[in-house]
Amino acid sequence: MTDCLNTDLLDDPLGDDRLNTDLLDxxxxxxxxxxxxxxxxxxxxxxxxxxxxGTTVNSFARALIESKIDLGSLALVSGIGCTGxxxxxxxxxxxxxxxxxAIPFATGLKLANPKLNVVVYxxxxxxxxxxGNHLIHAARRNxxxxxxxxxxxxxxxxxxxxxxxxxxxSTTSTNPYGVFEPSFNLPHLVEAAGAVYVARWTTFxxxxxxRSISEAFKKKGFSFIEVISxxxxxxxxxxxxxxxxxxxxxxxxxxxIRHGAPTSEVGMTMTGEIIVGKFVDRERPDYQTMMKxxxxxxxxxxxxEPTEMVCS
Amino acid sequence: MAxxxxxxxxxxxxxxxFCVEFCPSHxxxxxxxxxxxxYHPPHAVHPEKCSGCDLCGMYxxxxxxxxxxxxxxxxxxPAKEGDK
Ligand SMILES: Cc1ncc(C[n+]2csc(CCOP(=O)(O)OP(=O)(O)O)c2C)c(N)n1
Ligand code: SF4
Ligand code: SF4
Ligand code: SF4
Ligand SMILES: [Mg+2]
Numbered sequence: 001m002t003d004c005l006n007t008d009l010l011d012d013p014l015g016d017d018r019l020n021t022d023l024l025d026x027x028x029x030x031x032x033x034x035x036x037x038x039x040x041x042x043x044x045x046x047x048x049x050x051x052x053x054g055t056t057v058n059s060f061a062r063a064l065i066e067s068k069i070d071l072g073s074l075a076l077v078s079g080i081g082c083t084g085x086x087x088x089x090x091x092x093x094x095x096x097x098x099x100x101x102a103i104p105f106a107t108g109l110k111l112a113n114p115k116l117n118v119v120v121y122x123x124x125x126x127x128x129x130x131x132g133n134h135l136i137h138a139a140r141r142n143x144x145x146x147x148x149x150x151x152x153x154x155x156x157x158x159x160x161x162x163x164x165x166x167x168x169x170s171t172t173s174t175n176p177y178g179v180f181e182p183s184f185n186l187p188h189l190v191e192a193a194g195a196v197y198v199a200r201w202t203t204f205x206x207x208x209x210x211r212s213i214s215e216a217f218k219k220k221g222f223s224f225i226e227v228i229s230x231x232x233x234x235x236x237x238x239x240x241x242x243x244x245x246x247x248x249x250x251x252x253x254x255x256x257i258r259h260g261a262p263t264s265e266v267g268m269t270m271t272g273e274i275i276v277g278k279f280v281d282r283e284r285p286d287y288q289t290m291m292k293x294x295x296x297x298x299x300x301x302x303x304x305e306p307t308e309m310v311c312s
Numbered sequence: 313m314a315x316x317x318x319x320x321x322x323x324x325x326x327x328x329x330f331c332v333e334f335c336p337s338h339x340x341x342x343x344x345x346x347x348x349x350x351y352h353p354p355h356a357v358h359p360e361k362c363s364g365c366d367l368c369g370m371y372x373x374x375x376x377x378x379x380x381x382x383x384x385x386x387x388x389x390p391a392k393e394g395d396k
Contacts, residue, residue: 032378050328054373
């Protein structure tokens with residue numbers, strides 16, 4: 001168990017501000033709630049200091065605990081990117097697929113085994129650029145997937161190229177003179193395409209994010225949660241936006257909670273306010289319900305529901 | 313007495329400062345000590361103020377810190393005594 005302050009390796013050349021070790025009373029052990037969902041042997045992870053992806057994982061873990069999800073019926077699917085690494089760090093049935101194909105992979109899982117709770121955990125580039133077509137069609141079909149999109153406004157893993165989400169006027173490795181193309185407003189896109197649950201938070205809103213993920217687990221249909229997240233290394237540095245803590249303070253200062261805000265009004269700019277909250281929560285039959293209804297109507301008795309496929 | 317207890321896995325910390333900044337009770341500060349990767353992990357400068365809210369744990373991107381509520385000492389439960 002990794003519960004204690006490990007002081008063996010500590011060196012204190014400055015002598016002031018020493019680690020306060022009076023607290024080391026190991027009779028009280030503190031177990032981090034996220035730990036049981038992690039592959040601890042892979043820690044420390046590769047994410048940069050202050051990268052927001054790890055923070056989103058904390059909220060995800062709290063949501064799993066709160067919603068009492070049976071981990072045996074849970075699958076997590078990621079694409080490629082820094083965010084895609086989540087699949088490799090969680091101790092769940094997880095799949096690190098190819099770039100942009102997390103949603104089709106997750107769709108296949110859900111169709112083959114409708115009882116699964118399928119979570120897609122991936123980056124803004126993966127989900128809305130190369131995977132953009134899959135995103136809109138999964139929303140249109142209302143496939144019962146819980147999509148957590150970590151939006152760091154950039155293709156981080158590959159060196160900070162402009163993504164469809166990169167705000168106007170920011171500088172990236174592929175737009176050294178500034179981005180001039182309009183960016184996607186993801187909540188608006190997925191609402192228009194048909195998602196039944198749409199929310200946006202930032203990594204500052206850890207508790208609200210956990211609550212939204214729990215709510216999405218209760219929905220049947222395509223749920224999309226966008227999390228605005230710091231990438232100090234490849235987005236902020238080039239834009240002189242400081243470090244990750246500066247991003248967190250920026251989110252705190254600039255975020256406005258507006259539940260039910262029309263998604264057409266929640267587009268983001270580089271330095272403007274960030275509208276967060278639950279924007280959409282509606283009911284619509286999901287893909288498998290519609291499929292069953294259609295086949296039952298057309299085929300009557302001849303329609304046999306596929307049995308659950310279990311890999312052994 | 314402190315209502316909570318915070319614990320830090322020093323070797324995982326990358327000194328982002330989130331826990332220090334967002335602890336509502338100002339319990340934490342980055343120390344001057346280095347871990348083996350050269351980061352300054354936080355320590356509790358006001359442990360007595362910790363509420364055990366675990367916000368530090370929710371913010372920490374490196375899963376390096378967490379806290380728990382320390383329950384007030386309870387009277388022994390006779391029904392459970394036998395299990396010990
Ligand atoms: C087919 C294919 N094209 C391009 C790439 C290179 N590539 C890897 S990750 C990535 C972008 C990732 O951006 P995002 O999904 O936003 O993830 P982040 O790293 O920002 O978390 C790209 C273009 C690839 N791996 N496969
Ligand atoms: S490059 Fe950006 S997104 Fe990737 S790990 Fe570093 S901070 Fe996180
Ligand atoms: S548990 Fe709460 S009060 Fe205690 S150190 Fe963490 S954030 Fe501060
Ligand atoms: S939030 Fe975690 S990584 Fe950041 S300074 Fe605190 S303990 Fe270290
Ligand atoms: Mg990205």
